[in-house]
Amino acid sequence: MWFRHQTACIFRSVKPDAVLAFAIPAACMAVLAEAFFRTEYADADATAACEFDASSNLIKPHHVRELETKGIVVIENAVTATTLRGARSNIRDFQKEGSIWTNTRVGGFAPSGNDPDVRQDLIAWVRSSNVSDDEASTRSHHVETQGSLLIVQDKNNRQENSPLGKDLLYSIQILRGIPFALEQCGYSASKNHRVPRQCQLAMYPGNGSASYERHLDQCDASVYDLGILEWLRLSDYRERAITTILYLNEPNRPESHGGALRCWVARDIDTKRDNKNRNEKDDFRPPFDVKPTGGTMVIFQSGKVDHKVLPSTEERFALTNWVASS
Ligand SMILES: O=C(O)CCC(=O)C(=O)O
Ligand SMILES: [Fe+2]
Numbered sequence: 001m002w003f004r005h006q007t008a009c010i011f012r013s014v015k016p017d018a019v020l021a022f023a024i025p026a027a028c029m030a031v032l033a034e035a036f037f038r039t040e041y042a043d044a045d046a047t048a049a050c051e052f053d054a055s056s057n058l059i060k061p062h063h064v065r066e067l068e069t070k071g072i073v074v075i076e077n078a079v080t081a082t083t084l085r086g087a088r089s090n091i092r093d094f095q096k097e098g099s100i101w102t103n104t105r106v107g108g109f110a111p112s113g114n115d116p117d118v119r120q121d122l123i124a125w126v127r128s129s130n131v132s133d134d135e136a137s138t139r140s141h142h143v144e145t146q147g148s149l150l151i152v153q154d155k156n157n158r159q160e161n162s163p164l165g166k167d168l169l170y171s172i173q174i175l176r177g178i179p180f181a182l183e184q185c186g187y188s189a190s191k192n193h194r195v196p197r198q199c200q201l202a203m204y205p206g207n208g209s210a211s212y213e214r215h216l217d218q219c220d221a222s223v224y225d226l227g228i229l230e231w232l233r234l235s236d237y238r239e240r241a242i243t244t245i246l247y248l249n250e251p252n253r254p255e256s257h258g259g260a261l262r263c264w265v266a267r268d269i270d271t272k273r274d275n276k277n278r279n280e281k282d283d284f285r286p287p288f289d290v291k292p293t294g295g296t297m298v299i300f301q302s303g304k305v306d307h308k309v310l311p312s313t314e315e316r317f318a319l320t321n322w323v324a325s326s
Helices: 002-013 016-037 053-058 061-070 081-096 133-139 166-176 178-184 228-233 235-239
Strands: 072-075 122-128 150-153 159-161 198-204 212-215 240-247 261-265 288-290 297-301 305-309 316-324
Touching: 053 166, 053 178, 061 072, 061 297, 081 166, 081 316, 166 178, 166 198, 166 240, 166 316, 178 240, 178 297, 178 316, 228 235, 235 240, 297 305
Parallel strands: none
Antiparallel strands: 072 297, 122 150, 122 198, 150 159, 198 316, 212 305, 240 297, 240 316, 261 288, 261 305
16 A cells, blocks of 8 residues: 555655656667667678588689689579579479468569669568578478578568578578688688678569669768668668679570670779779779679679669569678
């Protein structure tokens, strides 16, 4: 009785403006803390943990020097036609699969969450699992005989265990093995690399209009330009150092199908300056196009190469991994 009376007195004596004076800063701190701690790199791996023989065999010292001095290197036939066919078939299975996102996704893919004026491709996140194969087999209704279970994750972090198949897994592994292979050949343009487990699988539906506007993969805007909240939210983008892309299309994809990656490389590639404040006309070399031929791998310095994806008249698949550096 006494206790109830005391409690009622305390509540009566608390002024609403005092509550607000406490609650508003607390809510702001919570929002900023969420922005600060949210990261795709939380479970990124050290490069050595991603060592993969096919990646190490693919990367030669001249590729690394080209990446350092020109900012970009294009390697054709990084994977075989059989692997590409298999990977596309794995994607089809994944699209057919009844899934928790069926309502929100088009055939297993969803809009990226970026501004739809900037890009109109559809994406899925594919991740190497940290679930063991044994554990996976008890959870999943179909498990590949080779290759571990992958977790597909949408932008709201809803996760779904979905065995995507060995050729898609191989494609992810070869991409994630690249940073270690670069380091083995003495790559020096960035250091302290970390390799995210998740890769972006992007699909352009082939409607002749979906494209991705010119952009830089590394965010170089200052806290003054963005505001503290956005700046904190974009911490992952600031850490991006190397972009690795593998095209999963047919190896003989005709040029007329479009979907080229148009690249503008900064003239001052060898300096520490990032693309911010670069003058579009004078500070970039004339653009060149990379055809999204199946098996072609593109590696570039995320802070030095502006790029855009041209419209594609046929379906176009690209698997991308952004390597972080600190
Ligand atoms: O698909 C491509 O060729 C490039 C994709 C891209 O630029 C991105 O996702 O940031
Ligand atoms: Fe990009």
